[in-house]
Amino acid sequence: MKTVTIIGFTGALASAITGVIDLFRMAGVTWARVHGEPPHPLFRTRLLTESGDVCRCINGLTIGADGSWLEQASPGEDDLLIIPTIGAPIEQVLADNPGLVNWLRQFKNAGGDQVRVASNCTGAFLLAEAGILDGRQATTHWGFSNQFRQRFPAVDLQPEKLVTVDGHVACAGGGMAWWDLGIYLVERHAGAQVARELAKAFVIDAGRSSQAPYSALQARRYHSDAEILKLQDWLDAHYHHTVSLEHLAQLSGLTERSLIRRFKAATGDTPTGYLQVLRIEAARQHLENSRIAIEAVTRLVGYEDVSSFSRLFRKHTGLAPGAYRSRFGR
Structure with a gap:
């Protein structure tokens, strides 16, 4: 035994x-x-x-x-x-x-x-x-x-x-x-x-x-890079808009190459990856707390194509949006 x-x-x-x-x-x-x-x-x-x-x-x-x-x-x-x-x-x-x-x-x-x-x-x-x-x-x-x-x-x-x-x-x-x-x-x-x-x-x-x-979004704000923190604040407020790397570089005053390097060093993720996480977290909140159609949730968090959004959502959470709502929706 x-x-x-x-x-x-x-x-x-x-x-x-x-x-x-x-x-x-x-x-x-x-x-x-x-x-x-x-x-x-x-x-x-x-x-x-x-x-x-x-x-x-x-x-x-x-x-x-x-x-x-x-x-x-x-x-x-x-x-x-x-x-x-x-x-x-x-x-x-x-x-x-x-x-x-x-x-x-x-x-x-x-x-x-x-x-x-x-x-x-x-x-x-x-x-x-x-x-x-x-x-x-x-x-x-x-x-x-x-x-x-x-x-x-x-x-x-x-x-x-x-x-x-x-x-x-x-x-x-x-x-x-x-x-x-x-x-x-x-x-x-x-x-x-x-x-x-x-x-x-x-x-x-x-x-x-x-x-x-x-899981829930990890803040990734334990770093001390002031420029990247300001950029994170901006992304938190504008994640649902169309966001380009060029625009983020202009906001930060960095070149695109320097922005990617600094952002990765500070947060462990790229600007694009961080934006995806913000959008997925917002989508999770909508799915948990509302009965808004998945097509509408897709647009609310900054995406247009429902199929692409659903694939991305499953990649991050392990569940399709509908299955996630069925399990965690109020």
């Missing part, structure tokens, strides 16, 4: 701990009970904290621990280590847990293709702090992607992805993505049939692959 170890720390998100424990403990159990068959547990779980005392979660709940990670031998090759979501201020948790970060470094070069260490949501910050994600693909909560990129430039962050797997390391995106991570890990360690049965028993849609539909 494989062991799944969850690491507890002050400020962790309780549901990301208890939910993962429930999923693994009920693999091979719930489906059998539903069908009146003998249960066959496939995983044992344990929650470890630094002291072996309770884990004090961000919502005020305390969860009893099964021991201290300081006193545990390294997990076996078939075992799993999972870092749950950081619910408290991220920088504070990283500063308060240097011992945990140092302990996690043993997993940096574990090797092999079997996933041995995983994180949910902002738990990826702890893996990255330990150097485990250097040179690897990873994901985290979309809302903290800019902060993650600034602190860990050596990580190939893929914030649009719901789950990433790179060698022996897996990461899940924001919030409840531990569902998707858990089902994936059950499949890798216990087989596709067990994973499908578990997803059905827990009524989980196991087909999700992107967190892009849930």
